[in-house]
Amino acid sequence: MTSKPTPTEAGHVPGGPGEPGGGLQAGLKNRHLTMIAIGGVIGAGLFVGSSAGIATAGPGILLSYALVGTLVVLVMRMLGEMSAANPTSGSFSAHADRALGRWAGFSIGWLYWFFWVVVLAVEATAGAKILEGWIPAVPQWGWALIVMIVLTATNLVSVGSYGEFEFWFAGIKVVAIGAFIVVGALAVFGVLPGVHSDKAGLDNLTGHSGFLPHGPGAILTGVLLVVFSFMGSEIATLAAGESEDPRRAVTKSTNSIIWRIAVFYLGSILVVVSLLPWDDASIAEKGSYVAALDSLGIAHAGQIMNFIVLTSVLSCLNSGLYTASRMAFSLGVRGDAPRAFARTTGRGVPMTAIVVSVLFGFLAVFFNYKYPDSVFLFLVNSSGAVALFVWLVICFSQLRMRKIIQREAPEKLIVKMWLYPYLTWATAALIVFVLGYMLTDTEHDGRETVLLSLLVAAVVLVIAVVRQKMGSRTAGAGRDPETERAEVGV
Numbered sequence: 001m002t003s004k005p006t007p008t009e010a011g012h013v014p015g016g017p018g019e020p021g022g023g024l025q026a027g028l029k030n031r032h033l034t035m036i037a038i039g040g041v042i043g044a045g046l047f048v049g050s051s052a053g054i055a056t057a058g059p060g061i062l063l064s065y066a067l068v069g070t071l072v073v074l075v076m077r078m079l080g081e082m083s084a085a086n087p088t089s090g091s092f093s094a095h096a097d098r099a100l101g102r103w104a105g106f107s108i109g110w111l112y113w114f115f116w117v118v119v120l121a122v123e124a125t126a127g128a129k130i131l132e133g134w135i136p137a138v139p140q141w142g143w144a145l146i147v148m149i150v151l152t153a154t155n156l157v158s159v160g161s162y163g164e165f166e167f168w169f170a171g172i173k174v175v176a177i178g179a180f181i182v183v184g185a186l187a188v189f190g191v192l193p194g195v196h197s198d199k200a201g202l203d204n205l206t207g208h209s210g211f212l213p214h215g216p217g218a219i220l221t222g223v224l225l226v227v228f229s230f231m232g233s234e235i236a237t238l239a240a241g242e243s244e245d246p247r248r249a250v251t252k253s254t255n256s257i258i259w260r261i262a263v264f265y266l267g268s269i270l271v272v273v274s275l276l277p278w279d280d281a282s283i284a285e286k287g288s289y290v291a292a293l294d295s296l297g298i299a300h301a302g303q304i305m306n307f308i309v310l311t312s313v314l315s316c317l318n319s320g321l322y323t324a325s326r327m328a329f330s331l332g333v334r335g336d337a338p339r340a341f342a343r344t345t346g347r348g349v350p351m352t353a354i355v356v357s358v359l360f361g362f363l364a365v366f367f368n369y370k371y372p373d374s375v376f377l378f379l380v381n382s383s384g385a386v387a388l389f390v391w392l393v394i395c396f397s398q399l400r401m402r403k404i405i406q407r408e409a410p411e412k413l414i415v416k417m418w419l420y421p422y423l424t425w426a427t428a429a430l431i432v433f434v435l436g437y438m439l440t441d442t443e444h445d446g447r448e449t450v451l452l453s454l455l456v457a458a459v460v461l462v463i464a465v466v467r468q469k470m471g472s473r474t475a476g477a478g479r480d481p482e483t484e485r486a487e488v489g490v
Contacts, residue, residue, distance in 0.1 A: 025348030039170025080254025090330030
């Protein structure tokens with residue numbers, strides 16, 4: 001039986017519970033964590049980004065999703081090992097701080113925060129476009145503002161309100177994809193009552209120039225197009241620090257990620273490419289999921305999918321704000337951000353961290369409307385490869401952290417990475433290979449994304465190294481050693 005962790009173990013800042021500055025609180029219930037873990041792997045990118053992948057790789061896109069899915073499972077296993085042993089609001093950033101050095105925790109923490117505040121703008125704009133189509137009386141920028149304000153308010157109330165919103169958002173996504181898979185599978189096998197599709201059938205997987213119509217190389221190109229839709233799998237490990245039993249939550253989410261990816265990604269994409277030939281013009285015109293529903297003659301398929309996409313967008317925005325603020329909070333606790341970021345309200349909410357994160361999100365929204373092809377494009381591309389950077393840091397952190405845990409507290413190794421250290425090294429090598437392959441991709445902006453992301457990462461890394469050498473760990477001097485120990489997982 002897993003013992004219930006103390007607040008310090010859960011990554012809270014020491015202080016009186018319920019008092020301002022008392023740290024994060026265990027406001028997430030088990031059902032919240034379950035849906036956060038499930039919903040974290042279902043991003044809006046799955047619905048809106050799969051069309052390009054199908055057009056590029058044909059039915060072989062299934063291998064692209066399987067390859068990236070395997071990579072995510074391995075990385076999350078490593079993160080699960082470290083987070084189950086030491087649950088903390090900083091997750092992989094705090095682990096990198098301890099395992100690789102303060103420069104690593106600082107760099108990857110700020111890069112991750114930067115990624116999510118840009119995502120806030122992307123998702124707010126995407127949601128605003130759908131809402132404007134339904135109610136054109138409100139301009140698109142107005143809807144973006146409304147969406148951001150509403151979700152900011154829910155995050156400011158309490159972590160429980162975030163969990164409740166995410167529970168329902170994720171629930172809608174899960175039910176929608178589950179229904180899509182069941183209905184689609186019945187149609188593929190010709191047993192869906194009242195529906196006859198002359199295009200559906202498993203022969204779509206091998207017909208129309210074969211399973212790999214553009215050759216095996218298209219699998220890797222497909223990887224570049226789908227890899228970023230998996231970002232968000234790690235959110236459960238950050239949120240676990242605010243649950244009643246962090247170790248149990250991390251263990252459960254880590255052990256279930258295989259079936260979550262298999263069902264929601266591989267299962268739904270298999271249905272799409274079985275319902276329609278991969279080169280059907282409607283996939284590019286309407287989107288893969290809308291086109292698949294339309295092929296069955298389901299009324300209002302486009303609006304149904306718009307509602308599901310909107311739910312996914314709001315879920316991603318909600319979780320993005322939560323994740324960015326908790327990373328900022330952790331950086332503040334460790335002295336890598338202004339100390340105000342580590343202050344919490346009586347409800348355990350890091351108000352300053354949330355407000356600063358959303359302000360940068362609003363700024364990015366402004367750039368999206370004012371300078372979409374220059375400033376905002378730079379922001380999107382320069383944060384695009386952060387997911388791969390995060391995964392690579394997790395690999396190297398786990399290699400060092402396993403030895404630290406074995407030496408100091410071997411009983412905390414509840415979750416273990418398979419075939420350590422060989423599979424960890426193989427995963428890191430695969431991530432480096434994907435980054436290298438992206439540098440050869442000029443058709444889908446892969447090279448530009450990697451180069452700009454490396455530029456931003458280099459700037460942050462230089463700042464981190466200079467700070468460490470100068471010994472100017474902002475606001476870190478004189479703080480309680482137990483706080484630092486809690487955040488870096490000692």
